Amino acid sequence: MKISRWFLLLPALTISSFSMAVEKPFYLGIGTGNYAFDGQKDLPDYYQAGEQFTDHARSTEIYVGYQFHKYFSVEAEYNHFNETYSTYATSVTYITDDETINADNIQINSVVQYPVLESLTLNALLGISYTRVDSVYRPKSSWLHDGPLSPIDESKDNSFDLTYGIGATYNFTDSFSSRLQWTRIDNDIVRISGASLSLEVRF
Numbered sequence: 001m002k003i004s005r006w007f008l009l010l011p012a013l014t015i016s017s018f019s020m021a022v023e024k025p026f027y028l029g030i031g032t033g034n035y036a037f038d039g040q041k042d043l044p045d046y047y048q049a050g051e052q053f054t055d056h057a058r059s060t061e062i063y064v065g066y067q068f069h070k071y072f073s074v075e076a077e078y079n080h081f082n083e084t085y086s087t088y089a090t091s092v093t094y095i096t097d098d099e100t101i102n103a104d105n106i107q108i109n110s111v112v113q114y115p116v117l118e119s120l121t122l123n124a125l126l127g128i129s130y131t132r133v134d135s136v137y138r139p140k141s142s143w144l145h146d147g148p149l150s151p152i153d154e155s156k157d158n159s160f161d162l163t164y165g166i167g168a169t170y171n172f173t174d175s176f177s178s179r180l181q182w183t184r185i186d187n188d189i190v191r192i193s194g195a196s197l198s199l200e201v202r203f
Contacts, residue, residue, distance in 0.1 A: 022067050024067075025067045027064070027200050027203070028062075028063075029061075029063045029200040034057075034058060035058075035193065035194030036054070037056070037086075038054055038193075039053025039086070039099075039101075053086045053190055055086045055101075057103075059082070060080050061080070063077035070113065071113055074109070074111070075109045075125070075127075076108055078104075081103045081104070084100065085100050085101075097139050099137045099138070100136045105130070105132075105185060107127055108129070122166075123169060125165050125181075128163065129162075129163040129185055132157070133157045133187065134155075135157070137153040157187075159189075162185075164184055166181075167181030175202045176201060180196075181198070182194070
């Protein structure tokens with residue numbers, strides 16, 4: 001989806017409203033997650049109703065952040081998703097098409113934080129992300145309507161997307177914490193959403 005330029009200015013505009021520093025503002029996190037991939041492919045009439053790409057993938061993610069205020073941070077994050085796979089059933093049950101997707105994602109997020117306990121903080125993020133989606137589509141059933149088997153269709157899509165999510169951070173010490181996060185990436189090719197668990201170090 002196309003992102004308004006306003007979102008590019010959001011971190012800078014928000015940062016300017018805070019001046020209070022924290023003791024350990026920099027933090028580094030690494031984690032893993034489980035994400036659902038839901039496609040929006042426009043399939044022909046001879047596919048069964050409701051057919052679309054759907055699968056789950058593990059992710060490896062790393063992020064760095066700077067906390068300007070106890071209520072606000074800015075983060076940069078990279079996500080690599082394992083290959084996902086889905087099949088498309090036609091009206092002829094023994095013939096299916098299949099598709100594999102590889103995706104990588106880079107995010108810039110504004111994070112609002114609200115401490116509810118001494119060691120527990122709730123988080124909400126909003127930002128933009130750059131998503132690369134590589135798709136390989138194998139139309140095994142095309143001979144039913146178009147004659148011989150069509151060649152494999154490979155496509156690459158790069159887009160800027162809206163990203164948002166909610167989560168919670170538990171602080172074991174002043175320098176070490178863990179975060180549970182749900183995130184949604186509104187990509188036009190395949191919607192990506194899921195939960196991740198990460199460990200953070202502050203310095």
